[in-house]
Amino acid sequence: LEKFKGVFVALYSAYDEEGNVCSERAKKLTQYYLDKGVKGLYVGGSSGEGVLQSEEERKKMLEAVMSVAKGKMTIIAHIGANSTPESVRLAKHAEEMGVDAISSIPCVYYGFSPRAVKRHWDAMIDATDLPFIIYHIPQTTRFNLPISLFTEMAQNEKVIGIKCSSESTYELERFKFVGDKVKGHDFIVFNGPDEQFVAGRIIGADSGIGGTYGVMPELFMKLNDLMDQERIKVARKLQDEVNDIIADLLSGPNLYGVAKYILHLRGVETGNPRGPMLPVETDEDKKLCERINKKIEE
Numbered sequence: 001l002e003k004f005k006g007v008f009v010a011l012y013s014a015y016d017e018e019g020n021v022c023s024e025r026a027k028k029l030t031q032y033y034l035d036k037g038v039k040g041l042y043v044g045g046s047s048g049e050g051v052l053q054s055e056e057e058r059k060k061m062l063e064a065v066m067s068v069a070k071g072k073m074t075i076i077a078h079i080g081a082n083s084t085p086e087s088v089r090l091a092k093h094a095e096e097m098g099v100d101a102i103s104s105i106p107c108v109y110y111g112f113s114p115r116a117v118k119r120h121w122d123a124m125i126d127a128t129d130l131p132f133i134i135y136h137i138p139q140t141t142r143f144n145l146p147i148s149l150f151t152e153m154a155q156n157e158k159v160i161g162i163k164c165s166s167e168s169t170y171e172l173e174r175f176k177f178v179g180d181k182v183k184g185h186d187f188i189v190f191n192g193p194d195e196q197f198v199a200g201r202i203i204g205a206d207s208g209i210g211g212t213y214g215v216m217p218e219l220f221m222k223l224n225d226l227m228d229q230e231r232i233k234v235a236r237k238l239q240d241e242v243n244d245i246i247a248d249l250l251s252g253p254n255l256y257g258v259a260k261y262i263l264h265l266r267g268v269e270t271g272n273p274r275g276p277m278l279p280v281e282t283d284e285d286k287k288l289c290e291r292i293n294k295k296i297e298e
């Protein structure tokens with residue numbers, strides 16, 4: 001399970017100027033993080049706009065990533081789609097591509113019972129031989145994963161971890177505690193909210209998956225190292241600095257748009273986020289991005 005411990009960038013989408021998934025750009029983006037030395041990538045999640053893309057586009061994006069990353073970074077493919085059949089097809093495709101694990105949200109749009117969510121997840125898990133990571137993000141899915149369903153899921157041999165994007169560190173602690181107990185060994189917990197990386201690691205997270213890591217991977221790798229060394233005071237101070245940057249990132253038209261524009265300033269082209277997400281357009285927004293980019297470089 002060591003390959004799931006560390007800093008995982010939640011990869012942004014890579015589009016051309018017309019807004020179509022662009023393999024060339026996706027490959028360059030992947031190479032950018034490979035060169036930075038991150039542990040791995042989370043592909044097609046929230047930051048990756050998976051739920052805004054067609055099945056074909058999602059496959060195309062993953063294929064481009066894998067052509068660069070296979071065997072070099074740990075790749076987790078988010079394969080959750082609205083319907084069970086589509087999620088199952090994406091799971092099978094991810095396995096063919098050679099990813100290290102698959103992961104899924106419960107479902108968006110409709111509200112479902114824990115029983116329905118279990119059947120949805122089980123179908124994806126049964127479809128491949130890959131490890132599965134639950135993606136818990138109640139603020140967007142509106143599904144509040146009950147600890148009873150979590151415990152049942154953890155009993156499945158293939159369920160190796162959870163990505164906890166809820167802002168409750170208490171909940172994160174429970175997932176780690178119950179998960180470890182059920183498994184009898186490490187159950188991998190990924191911290192979701194980048195603003196709470198240090199808190200998450202202290203209370204049980206083994207790793208982190210985050211969107212804002214994409215514009216400052218070095219800072220998160222530093223934070224992670226500090227936590228490994230239990231240098232909490234230094235880590236807290238760095239988290240303060242990181243959170244100032246995150247506050248700036250969130251002050252623009254849209255987090256993903258701002259982050260993608262910052263990558264553009266560095267010569268890494270990924271296009272604009274897909275509507276309804278707002279892109280960076282005005283001079284004021286562009287200046288904000290330039291300021292943030294400078295701040296990160298300092």
Ligand code: HMN
Pocket residue numbers: 010011042045046047048140165191192193194195209210211212246255
């Ligand atoms: C993903 O799947 O793309 C993200 O890793 C999910 C992650 O928890 C992010 N949450 C959302 O985008 C809602 C955070 O990294 C988030 O971007 C960050 O904490 C800034 O608020």
